[in-house]
Amino acid sequence: MAPRTRKPAAAEAPAKAPKRNAAPKSETTTTTKSVPITKDAAATRASTRKTTTKAAPKAAPKSTAKATKAVAEPKKTATTAKATAATKTNAATTKKTAPAKKAAAEKKAAVEKKPAKNVNGKRPIDEDEDEDDAVESSEASEPRPQKKTRVAATEDAPTGWHKQIIAKRRKRQVVHNPVPTTPLDIFVFGEGSAGELGLGSKPHDGKKPTDVKRPRLNHNLGAEAVGVVDIACGGMHAIALTKDNRVLTWGVNDDEALGRDTTWAGGVRDADADSDDEDDEDKINPLESTPTQIDNGELGEDDIISKVIASDSASFVLTTDGFVFGWGTFRGADGIIGFAKDIRVQPTPMLIAPLQDIVDIACGSNHVLALDTHGKVWTWGSGGQFQLGRKPITRHGGPTATLHPQPCGMFGKRHFATEIAAGSYHSFYTDDQGRVWSWGLNNYSQTGHYDDTGKDDAMVLQPKLVESLKDEDVEQIAGGEHHSVARTKDGRLLTWGRVDGHQVGQPADLFTEDNAMFDENKKPRILLKPTAIANLDIKFVAAGVDTSFAIDSDGRVYSWGFSATYQTGQGTIDDIEVPTMIDNTAIRGRKIVLASAGGQFSLLAAAHDEAGSPAVNGN
Incomplete structure (x- = not known):
């Protein structure tokens, strides 16, 4: 994979740990012994x-x-x-x-x-008998019995502290999240050397599965054969939902973000062989680079998926009845934090308790937001940059305490959230009055606040009203690593944050002492205030690490920003300064409805035209 030419600030980028360093799940059991009477x-x-x-x-x-x-x-x-x-x-x-x-x-x-033993193999306590009496009257060294078993054990029941929720989850249903039904044609472009484009490990129609400069129709995700209806990019992997309720994944699986086994015996090169004798594709794991269905894990046959999302090292799905399942792990500055309490890496889908009645989910690099039907925002994952909107470490829970979902503020009938969004290390929600709140890493003013802007450790510790957006009537927000973009209800495109890689898509002559911060060489570094880009009527926005996309009312897609691995889809490794329409044979004349960006790759989606001719493969 081509290295990036520009590194992010030291304070915010979690370091990558060696591959496949997951430790097995630890289990602890506490036993109390009674003292025999002599x-x-x-x-x-x-x-x-x-x-x-x-x-x-x-x-x-x-x-x-x-x-x-x-x-x-x-x-x-x-x-x-x-x-x-x-x-x-x-x-x-x-x-x-x-x-x-x-x-x-x-x-x-x-x-x-009395019954000799209960389901735990211990004598039950009589209602008229004190617990201490029961201990002393039991056999020597016998473990102290429990009064009641919370959930009856069955052979096929899932194990873990959340099994009671699974047993009761279908007794009540408050939400009915809609399921997307329109099959999509998926177009991919960017790096691809780790299989993140989903094009397999071998050339197709004479074209390599790596270094795709412009949008190319993914032949492994055909609309008629596969029928993708929702799709999302993680850092170096992707996840898709199909019309028949299957979840497919592809890309890097070092931290089990794919939710399935991708062990491959290939990829070992002969040390004596000439490096020119082997194609780069021979080093790509076909099990990772080919879209494949995940293992079910705790997902049941009755679980209907309505949305899929991905972070850098994990994946998540939202069901129609408002529950969230996930797998993979979360990382911090020092490597893996874990996925949940006592779970370092989760290989297959697991129910995320205590979440229920969830209507939307959003991912940053290593944190997740969930919005419930009551307007409460829940956060969990890595909190080192305060992207969770709450303390990252508690005295009793330690660093893994942030892996348990908790509300990030006070919500009720007078103040509740209606929309959520996440950047790499910052977060947003829109409230019932249309106001935007944000928190997290703020070294490039990516939250829209000016708190300590320009300092590596600048952070907004908890949700705070974004004054610079209070009059903008924002309808959608997307966060990158150090920049953010937004769409207003009247179709205006707003951008703010880091400037030096053209992340904000603004021309050089826009930056002044009033709206921007400059470095010691008098070059613009940060666009402080959310600023509109003229002459565009926007219906959808998306952001990658340093790249952004906007789709207009006619289904045309524009991109700008960092393009070192062709992730802008413009066919060049040079930065794209301002929003530029992507135009090649693969998507020309197609109405694009969705865009998503990962670390070094991106994808677009258009509604499949069953009556028309098939799309032409792009280059």
Whole structure:
């Protein structure tokens, strides 16, 4: 893969860890042991109670019966204990022993009528019996029994702390997320050396599956045979949903982001062979580079998918009934953080608890946002740049505490979210009044705030109203790594953030001391204020790391920004300064409806024209 010519600021880019470093899931079990009651202890208890009253009680005290019962089996032990006690007692004790023995026998008979063991292999506790009594009266060294099993265990029931939610999840359904149904033609372009274009590992129609300079129809995702209805790019992988509810993935699988096994015995080169004798395609894993269905994991037959998204090292799906499943892992500046508590890397789909009634999801590089039907925004993943809108580490939970979804603010009937979006290390939501809130990394003013702009460690710690957008009537936002783009309800295109790679798509003469920050060489570095790009009527926006896309009302797509690996689709490795229409034989005359960008590759989608001629393969 061609290296990038420009590196991001040191504070925000998580370091990549060596490949396939996932550790197996750890499981911890806590066992409590009861202390056995010895003969001498029983005798001591009996002798201690002999002087408490002059007359024998009608029934033995509970503790005496308890001690007697504990040593009643075998009989030899009981006899020895009573004999020892008798040598130290007077007449009152003799009167006292008979009712105590009778009480112990009655209690033993009652115990024998109870179920011997519960589903955990332990004796259940009687309703009239204290827990401490149950422990002392159990066999020596037997684990302390539980009062109640939360979920009945079955052979096919999923394991883990979230199994109760799965068991009850279909008893109530609050949301009904729509399912996309229009089959799409998928066009890809960019690097592709790691299989992220999904073109397989071998040339097709004489064209290599790597270094695709302009949009090319993906032959592995044919609209009639496969029928992709939703698609998204991660950092170096992609995920798609088909018309028959299958989820396909392709690209880099180092952290199990593909949700399936891609172990391949190939890719080993002969050290003595001439490097010119082997094609680059021989090094591409065909199992990673070919779109293939994921393993089901905890996804059931009744789970209907409505949306797919991807981060750098993980993938997620949203179901029609408002539940989220995911797999892969999250990374921070020091490498892998984990996917969930006690789960370093999750290889197959897993239910993300406690989320339910979710209507939308969005991904950054290593964090996720979820919007529920009540207008509450949940966040989880890596929080090192405060992209979660809450503290990244808690005193009790440690660094993995951020892997558990939690609300990122106070939401209720008077203030709730209606839309969500994410950049690489920053986040957004739009509230019920149409106002935009943002938080996270802000070293290039990508949040729309001016807090410590220009400093490597500039961050907005929690959701904060974006004053610079309060009068813009924003309808859609997309975040890149250090820049952001937005579309207003009247079709205007707004951009702000990092400038030096033409990420904002603005001409050089636009930048002034009033709207931008300059470096020591007097070159524009940051566009501070969201600024409109004229003469475009925009219906959709998307952003990659340093690349952006906009689709106009006629279905024409424009791109701009960093293009070192052809990710702009313009056929050049030079940066694209301003929004430029992508025009080649593959998409000419097609109405583009969707764009998505990864780290070094991008894709476009158009509604499949079943009545028309097939699209021409681009170069």
